[in-house]
Amino acid sequence: MSKYRQDEDRLNELKTGNHRAWKLFFDENIEAFSLFTMKYGQIDREQAAGIFQEAVIILHRNCTEGKLTAPLRSSLQTYLFAIGKNLCRRGGKAHLQFPENLPELPENPFEAEDDRRHNAALVKSLLGRIGEKCRQFLTLVFLEEMPQPDIMQQMEIPSDEAFRKRKFDCLKKMRTLI
Structure with missing residues (x-):
């Protein structure tokens, strides 16, 4: 049995395209994601919000196209943060200071x-x-x-x-x- 059962249930709900489920996921993660990318990506809040939106779009695409399937090897939040980390790195900033392992962040700091x-x-x-x-x-x-x-x-x-x-x-x- 997967240790990410709750995230897998949420993934199945997100795959249906349920607008409310996506809105809830968005609202639950935007603040922690923004703080994470601002701290480690050395960017301002506006840039962090833009990267978050791009990351959610990529997550949505991966969910609906079947690229992200159970069993999960990480939580959906960790997956989203990894997408954001990669987006920051592709932005051309060589001085980014992301940790190798993503820290566990509280749901709402x-x-x-x-x-x-x-x-x-x-x-x-x-x-x-x-x-x-x-x-x-x-x-x-x-x-x-x-x-x-x-x-x-x-x-x-x-x-x-x-x-x-x-x-x-x-x-x-x-x-x-x-």
């Missing part, structure tokens, strides 16, 4: 950053509402990422079992506050 900020604010407010020992312990473990032996010594925790128990209890307190 702006949403991921917003989620991270929201979660950080939530954790800060929860840390303010639990006891001092738990606040100090969780801060050392998760925010400062201090090694376990150092935390055990600093907080006078006698054993690994006591460390795990304190971690469990403190996280449980935080969960009840959510």
Whole structure:
């Protein structure tokens, strides 16, 4: 069984020419694609948008002409990014700095950053509402990422079992506050 089953299902839907499916695919990928080509292709947003449109046209042609078929060897997003990478290279820019392997990008980098900020604010407010020992312990473990032996010594925790128990209890307190 292919590890890209969801992408293969989407590919089958795109092959039908469903306008809504193409619009959704377009909207889901334009921002990450633009950021990728702007960063590694050293181009501006307008050029990135033009390359994205060309890449989607090529992807559409490959889908409808049967050049892209299951089983897939990469995700559709990776395939689209590879098309864009090749289009940038053909544009005559010798100074392009694309990585050999395409990085895994979040679905929407702006949403991921917003989620991270929201979660950080939530954790800060929860840390303010639990006891001092738990606040100090969780801060050392998760925010400062201090090694376990150092935390055990600093907080006078006698054993690994006591460390795990304190971690469990403190996280449980935080969960009840959510």
